[in-house]
Structure formats: C-alpha cells, structure tokens
Amino acid sequence: MRTVYFLFLFVIQVTLSAQSTAQLIEEIDLRNIAPGQLETYWLKIIDNGLSQPISIPVIIAKGKNPGPVLGLTAALHGNELNGIMVIHKVLEDMDINSLKGTIIAIPGLNAISIPLHQRRYIDKEDLNRNFPGKEKGNRSQQYVWQINSKILSKIDYLVDMHTASFGRENTLYVRADLSDPKMEKMALLQNADIILNNKGVPSANDQISATRTMRAEAILKGIPSITIEYGNPQVFQPEIIERGVDGIENIMSWLEMTDNKIKVETTATVCKKSYWIYVDKGGYLEVKAQLNQKVKKNDLIAVLRDPFGATIKEYLSPEDGIIIGRSSNPVNMNGGRIIHLGILQNADE
Secondary structure (H helix, E strand, O other), X not given: OHHHHHHHHHHHHHHHHHHHHOEEEOOOOHHHOOOOEEEEEEEEEEEOOOOOEEEEEEEEEEOOEEEEEEEEEEOOOOOOOHHHHHHHHHHHHOOOOOOEEEEEEEEOOOOOOOOOOOOOOOOOOOHHHOEOOOOOOOHHHHHHHHHXXXXXXXXXXXXXXXXXXXXXXXXXXXXXXXXXXXXXXXHXXXXXXEEEEOOOOOOOOOOOOOOEOHHHHHHHOOOOEEEEEEXXXXXXXXXXXXXXXXHHXXXXXXXXXXXXXXXXXXXXXXXXXXEEEEOOXXXXXXXXXXOOOEEOOOOEEEEEEOOOOOEEEEEEOOOOEEEEEEEOOOEEOOOOEEEEEEEEOOOOO
C-alpha cells in the first residue's frame, strides 16, 4: 500500500509540473482564441485530495474562417492510447491558415487512469457507462458531469476514440446509428474494417439503465457522434493510427473544414448487431478465429484446455458472422470472453 501511495503522489507531482507548459483554465471559451491560432490548455475537471486541480489536456485549433466545431476525444478509458496519437497526427497535418471552423481535441480524457496504466476510474467505475453524470454525485459521476458540461456543450460533431481493453484485441471498427444520415456518413468516411449499427448501447453489460455512454449522451444533445475502436489497448499501432488519421481528415473534408479531397470512402462490412461469446468453464483458451474473419454457424472458434493439455471443450460459432474482437489472454475462468461476433446487416432475421 505504501508503494501505491507514493506512486500516486509521484503521478500528481508529474502532472502538476507538466501543467506549467500550458495555461490552466476552468472553462473552454472559444471567444478568447483569435482566428488562425492553435492553443493548448489544461482544463480543470476536479480537485484531488491535496486540493490541487486534476486537469485534462485540451488542444484548440480555431480557423480563420467560420465553420463547425469538431470534437475529438481519446482515452476516456485510461488504457486506450491509439486515439491520442491519431489526434496528435491530425493536428500535425492540419494547416491552421486554411482551416474553416474549430477543432476541440482532448488527447486524454481520463486524467487519473492514463498515468496509472488503468482502464477504469479511481473508484473502479467505467466512465463510459456513467453519463450524464451528477454535479453532486460520487467521484465518477462528478468527473463525467464535468466532461458533459465543459466539453460536450461546446461541440457540433463528436468522434469518440476507444480501443479494446486489457486481454482483448479489436479490429478497427466504428459504432454509429446508421439511421441518421450524418452519423452514417461519418462512419462511412472512416478507413474501417467493420461498421456496427448501434445507437450507443455497449456490446456487453447492456442492461437498461439510467446511465449511458458519452456517445449516447452527445446524440441526445443533438450532436452527431460516432465511436471508433482503434485496435488494441496500451500500445501505439502505426498502421491503425495512420488509418485513423485518414478517417478524421475525411470528416474534416466532408464538413468543408479543409479543402482536401476525401481520401477513402470505406467498403467496410456493416453489422446490424453484435455480442460477446463467453466460456462456461475455466482453463487455457486458444482462440482459433481471427480478427475480421467471417465465420459460419458451427465453425470452430476456440479450444479450452486444462493444465495438462487435455481438451475441456471446443467452442463453435452460434451463427454466421464476422469477428470484431477476440480474447488475447489464454487464462480464463468461467465467464471469460472468447470473441465479439458481429451479425451482418444482410443476414437473415
């Protein structure tokens, strides 16, 4: 416990020293930024136990000409890092002098969990299941409420960037409500493998609740929003990042924020729904199905073995579909994930 305590203090000190390189602000006020400028800030979200501000990095690029406000958010879960580099490279490529409109980019929403290499917030809550948050709620609820009021209220469009979690790996896929023409277009403009028609409901633990994802909250506010899953956790994947940059730059072109031509309009596989398949026994799991693989009903997807190497069970696909994500952790107890199976849009009901 002493080691964890001193590590936490060290993280606080590093965070505070890093904040000296950019102005600390309480609110985003685009009126204070001159046209044709790119500014960096630390936006205060909450106070820590030492009455010091815990802040998130904000990069604002304000074009010389009017246009929409595009929000780019990454790492609401602390182990989802590919989106951070996507944001960095989009802004590196951008010509501020020809930009129309404004980009509000948050390369690291979960200020607590990122430096601690954790997915969930400090109270073990999933921040992306806690919107809209509560101004006077518990720790995660107040953190989410601040994001809701200080960031979502400022943008016209949202791209929320995620990855798989620990012990899993993902394709590059998009979650979007394809019944909305704007959100459908945003999804199609991504250089994605798969597009999942989804209104903001998680692929797991999707029980009816008063809380929701950030994307669902943004949509309720009238903000066209998509979620992009950029591969694997706690790594930078150059090929995934490059494709991600193309997708964001495509959205900027479509919104006429830049004069660039759209680079690619994806022919991704479209899925009408998806779900995870779980093991019902413990053991060492070998997942046979590969990312992006189309499987038929009763195809072998995984083999579970005991410590002596004997086969406990073979798992078969329950129906035709495509592999969106898969387990990368061989050690599984009852309830461990095997694959995230997408059901194709044109599949028979």
